[in-house]
Every structure is written in structure tokens, then in C-alpha cells.
Amino acid sequence: MADFLANYSIQKWxxxxxxxxxxxxxxxxxxxxxxxxxxxxxxxxxxxQIRTTVQLIAGERCALAASSGLVNAAPDQASKTFLxxxxxxxxxxxxxxxxxxYDLGIKPDDLESTIKTYINPHLGKFAEVLLEKxxxxxxxxxxxxxxxxxxxxxxxxxxxxxxxxxETNPKFAxxxxxxxxxxxxxxxxxxxxIGELIRRYPERxxxxxxxQRDMTKHMLATFHEAFSxxxxxxxxxxPSGRKSNATYQGLKLAEASNEEMESALSxxxxxxxxxxxxxxxxxxxxxV
Amino acid sequence: xxDESNPHEFGEADFRSTVHSFExxxxxxxxxxxxxxxxxxxxxxxxxxTERQRQALITTLCNYCVGETAALDASSGMIGFAPDRHAxxxxxTQVVDEGxxxxxxxxxxxxxxxxxxxxxxxxxxxxxxxxxxxRLLEFVDARDWEASIFAQNVILECLEFTVFRHxxxxxxPVTAEMLxxxxxxxxxxxxxxxxxxxxxxxxxxxxxxxxxxxxxxLDTLVLDTFSEALGELGVPHAERPDLEGDYLAAVARLGxxx
Numbered sequence: 001m002a003d004f005l006a007n008y009s010i011q012k013w014x015x016x017x018x019x020x021x022x023x024x025x026x027x028x029x030x031x032x033x034x035x036x037x038x039x040x041x042x043x044x045x046x047x048x049q050i051r052t053t054v055q056l057i058a059g060e061r062c063a064l065a066a067s068s069g070l071v072n073a074a075p076d077q078a079s080k081t082f083l084x085x086x087x088x089x090x091x092x093x094x095x096x097x098x099x100x101x102y103d104l105g106i107k108p109d110d111l112e113s114t115i116k117t118y119i120n121p122h123l124g125k126f127a128e129v130l131l132e133k134x135x136x137x138x139x140x141x142x143x144x145x146x147x148x149x150x151x152x153x154x155x156x157x158x159x160x161x162x163x164x165x166x167e168t169n170p171k172f173a174x175x176x177x178x179x180x181x182x183x184x185x186x187x188x189x190x191x192x193x194i195g196e197l198i199r200r201y202p203e204r205x206x207x208x209x210x211x212q213r214d215m216t217k218h219m220l221a222t223f224h225e226a227f228s229x230x231x232x233x234x235x236x237x238x239p240s241g242r243k244s245n246a247t248y249q250g251l252k253l254a255e256a257s258n259e260e261m262e263s264a265l266s267x268x269x270x271x272x273x274x275x276x277x278x279x280x281x282x283x284x285x286x287x288v
Numbered sequence: 289x290x291d292e293s294n295p296h297e298f299g300e301a302d303f304r305s306t307v308h309s310f311e312x313x314x315x316x317x318x319x320x321x322x323x324x325x326x327x328x329x330x331x332x333x334x335x336x337x338t339e340r341q342r343q344a345l346i347t348t349l350c351n352y353c354v355g356e357t358a359a360l361d362a363s364s365g366m367i368g369f370a371p372d373r374h375a376x377x378x379x380x381t382q383v384v385d386e387g388x389x390x391x392x393x394x395x396x397x398x399x400x401x402x403x404x405x406x407x408x409x410x411x412x413x414x415x416x417x418x419x420x421x422x423r424l425l426e427f428v429d430a431r432d433w434e435a436s437i438f439a440q441n442v443i444l445e446c447l448e449f450t451v452f453r454h455x456x457x458x459x460x461p462v463t464a465e466m467l468x469x470x471x472x473x474x475x476x477x478x479x480x481x482x483x484x485x486x487x488x489x490x491x492x493x494x495x496x497x498x499x500x501x502x503x504x505x506l507d508t509l510v511l512d513t514f515s516e517a518l519g520e521l522g523v524p525h526a527e528r529p530d531l532e533g534d535y536l537a538a539v540a541r542l543g544x545x546x
Contacts, residue, residue, distance in 0.1 A: 009391060010384065010387050010388045010391045011325055011326055011388075011391065013384075014321060014388075015325075018314050018317075018318070019318070019322065022314075026311065027311065064367065064376065064380065065367065065368055068364040068365070068367035068368065068379075068380065068383060069364070069365070069367075069368055071360060071361065071364035071365070071383065071387075072361045072364060072365050077357075077390060077394065077405075077406070080357075080360060080361075080387065080390070081387040081388075081390060081391050083364070083387075084360060084364070084383045084384045084386065084387025084388075085384055085387065087364060087367070087380050087383045087384065088310065088313075088380045088381060088383060088384040090380070091310060091367075091376065091377045091379075091380025091381070092310040092377075092380075094373065094376070094377065095309055095310050095311075095377055098373070108301075108305070111373075
């Protein structure tokens with residue numbers, strides 16, 4: 001365990017993240033990168049982007065609350081210091097996505113009301129299931145919920161958004177690429193650390209799997225609501241005039257229907273869950 | 289955002305959104321952490337320590353670890369009930385600072401030949417400091433923002449600032465450089481505590497009385513910590529630095545006089 005945790009030290013994090021892929025960025029993107037003009041001038045597309053960004057902020061606020069809450073529950077110093085880096089990663093994500101809302105024209109005084117207007121209610125329930133475990137200082141369930149389920153979902157959503165933004169919104173794509181790199185590290189920690197704890201405490205399996213099932217149910221409801229509220233063109237595609245050639249899981253994003261998008265994202269995330277849960281000795285539980 | 293480059297020239301809203309941010313934190317730490325793995329540059333050479341000096345340093349580092357673990361547990365726990373987003377993000381930067389402090393201290397202990405730091409810390413930890421840690425975490429568990437920020441970002445940070453600054457002046461070169469990096473972080477944390485509580489005290493002056501009561505209680509533990517620590521290290525009374533005076537002066541500079 002000690003060797004693996006050495007790879008998640010603050011020194012390593014400093015060298016690879018702030019002094020690595022975030023070097024010379026401002027709020028996660030290049031100093032000269034801006035939101036595209038056609039996005040800012042197209043009211044329905046801008047609103048769609050605001051809605052998407054609000055969900056990202058809500059997810060990251062949950063991750064910040066969970067990772068900071070787990071520091072105190074961590075059973076060893078190395079896990080505490082890793083979770084300290086994760087806490088700041090999540091704080092940074094809250095900051096950069098909040099900044100994106102400002103870049104999309106939201107005034108700081110209207111931040112909370114905007115979040116309240118656009119937040120997906122199922123995402124709130126998803127967060128509640130996780131934070132209940134964190135409040136009880138349940139380290140094993142908390143890390144599975146945070147670093148496998150929440151991070152696994154975020155990782156796939158970010159990848160899909162990144163694919164869609166790559167050609168049409170380099171600023172947003174750049175912002176997402178840093179968060180994807182962070183999430184990859186968080187998921188890696190979850191798999192390595194919790195695998196060992198699940199082997200040591202097999203009696204925890206049933207409770208943790210139940211939590212995973214509940215979180216999955218709310219996640220799928222979140223996806224369903226998000227895609228059913230979206231206009232016909234998927235969220236990752238620019239307004240007319242600039243056709244994207246981006247493909248995600250074999251789907252051409254500019255041509256895919258919302259049902260196809262929802263189905264592709266759900267299948268990807270669930271596939272990731274099954275793989276990652278299997279690696280730590282848990283069996284994926286399908287929501288009833 | 290103001291065009292001024294000095295944050296102290298900003299209005300309150302700009303000050304908070306600038307200073308309490310990942311960007312500001314990274315620019316601040318980059319200056320003194322870049323090229324210094326575990327807080328120490330490669331050019332800094334180890335001095336030879338006698339066995340007595342080595343043991344004394346290990347005891348001191350064990351107690352620093354207690355303080356930093358308290359700060360890590362407290363600052364992370366406070367994010368859950370911080371009053372706003374700026375405070376949450378500042379605390380997230382503080383969490384990683386405290387985690388880094390713990391990591392560099394443990395790394396230094398490993399360099400000094402300590403194989404099982406957890407056991408060593410348990411064996412050598414100062415009783416008054418452990419009581420302080422328990423009291424701080426009680427405030428955090430009770431989700432009492434004013435008491436927590438006061439106990440952590442004023443009292444504990446002033447304690448650490450005082451001790452680390454003194455120690456950096458007399459320590460071996462590796463330990464001294466490591467401590468100077470920590471002291472730079474502590475200044476930022478104290479600034480946050482002073483700023484947050486300053487605004488609260490203007491808005492609710494009656495808070496003063498409550499914080500003074502807490503200060504009296506915690507001062508006793510801090511002063512006992514100094515006395516016990518110097519006693520355990522065998523420093524004769526005549527040669528002891530005036531840690532108490534310096535600590536009380538540091539707290540007074542933040543607006544909390546005895």
C-alpha cells in the first residue's frame with residue numbers, strides 16, 4: 001500500500017498538476033482563449049451552455065464537500081494527504097466552472113439564483129446519497145461513492161463534452177482537459193485504496209453496493225432529464241454555421257438525436273462502473 | 289475586477305474573489321515551492337547532528353505533525369459549513385497547504401531515520417497540544433464557524449507561525465528551509481482568519497466577548513504547550529526564547545489582545 005500511495009503524494013501532485021498541465025493556464029484555459037462569439041450571440045445556445053455548466057458546478061460542489069469531509073475519516077496519513085490534493089482539485093473545478101458562468105454572461109450577484117433555476121433535481125438527490133455517507137465518516141462507502149461513482153460519471157460526461165467542444169469551443173475543451181486529468185487521478189486512487197479496504201472488510205460490500213445502486217438510479221434520472229430538456233441538437237454541438245465532425249462512442253454528435261446521446265452516455269458510464277467496481281471486488285448493482 | 293496589482297487596494301468583493309482563489313494560491317506558492325521538492329532545494333546540504341540533537345529534532349517534528357494534522361482535519365472539516373464559496377475555495381487551498389506541511393515533516397522525519405512515524409508521534413506528542421487539537425475539532429464538529437476559524441486561523445496559526453519562525457532561525461539548513469516555506473503559508477492563513485473575523489466583528493461586535501472567552505481557554509493550552517515542549521527538549525529557562533511573548537504579540541496584531 002505504501003508504494004502505491006507514494007504516487008499520490010502532494011509533491012507528485014504539485015509537479016504533475018499545478019506545475020504540469022495547469023502551468024500557464026488561467027481558470028484552466030489559455031490566457032487568450034474566449035467563449036466563441038456565435039455562442040454568446042445565440043440566446044438559446046447560450047442558455048443551453050449555462051444549463052450544462054450549472055450541472056458541472058453542482059457536481060463539483062458535491063465533490064468538494066465529499067472529498068474535504070473524507071479527510072477527517074481517512075485511516076492513514078497518506079490517504080489524508082491525497083484527499084487534501086483532491087479537495088483542492090475539486091475547489092478549483094468549482095472555481096473554473098463558476099468562472100465559465102460569468103464568461104457566459106451571468107453576473108456574480110445572480111450566481112446562486114442561476115444555479116437554483118437550472119439545477120437538475122435528480123443531481124441533488126445523487127449528491128444527498130453520497131454526502132450522507134460522508135457525514136457519517138464512512139470512509140469506504142464515501143470513497144466508492146466519490147471516487148468511483150461520482151468521478152466515474154464526471155469523467156465520462158467531461159469526455160463527451162470535451163469531444164463536442166474540441167472543434168467548436170477550444171476554451172471550454174481546454175478547461176475540460178485539465179479536469180479530466182484530475183478525475184483520472186482521483187479514480188485511480190479510489191480503485192487502488194478501496195480495493196485493499198474491501199478485501200479487508202468484506203462485510204461492507206452489501207451496504208456499499210446498495211449506495212452504488214441508489215446513486216446510479218439518480219444519475220440515470222439526471223441524464224434522462226438533461227437530454228429530454230435539451231433542444232434537438234445535442235448539447236456539445238455549436239450553433240448552425242459550424243458543423244462539428246466530432247464523434248463520441250461511434251455517434252456523430254452533430255447528427256445524433258437526444259435519445260441516442262443519452263443512451264450512449266449511460267452505456268459508457270455504466271460500462272465504466274462495472275469495470276471499476278469489478279477491480280475493487282464489488283459487483284455492479286442495477287437500479288430497480 | 290480592479291486593475292490594481294496589489295490585492296490590498298481592491299474593494300471587498302474583488303479582494304475576496306481574487307485572494308480566495310486557486311489562481312492566487314498557486315501564484316503565491318509557486319515562488320517558494322518551485323524547484324524545492326519537499327520544501328527544500330537540492331543545493332541545501334545536511335548538517336551533521338549529534339544523537340541528542342537528532343532526538344530533539346524528531347520530538348519537535350512529531351509535535352509539529354500533531355499541529356499540522358489538527359489543521360488538516362479542521363480546515364477540511366470546515367469546508368462543509370463555510371459561509372460562502374470564496375471561503376470554501378480558500379479553505380481548499382489551506383487543506384492542501386496543511387497536507388503538504390504534514391508530508392514534508394514526515395519526509396524530514398524519514399530522512400532522520402524514523403521508520404514508523406505514526407508510532408513515534410504517539411509516543412512523543414505533547415499533551416497540551418493534543419488537548420488543543422481535541423478542542424479545535426470539537427468546534428469543527430459542532431459546525432461553529434466563528435469558534436473554528438478563530439481557533440484555527442488565529443490561535444493555531446499564530447502558535448505555528450511563532451514556533452516555526454523561531455525554529456527556522458536556529459535549525460539545521462534543511463529543516464530551516466523547509467520551515468520557511470511553511471511560515472509563508474501560515475501568513476496567508478492568518479490573513480484569511482483576520483479578514484474573515486474582522487468583518488464579522490464589525491457586523492456583530494458582541495462576538496468579541498465570546499471569542500475572548502475561547503482565547504483565554506486556548507491561550508492556556510498554547511502556553512502550556514510551549515513550556516512542556518521546551519522542558520522536554522531540556523532547554524534551560526535562561527536560554528528559552530520568548531515564545532509566549534511572541535505568540536501573544538502575533539495574536540494581538542490580528543486584533544485580539546490579552
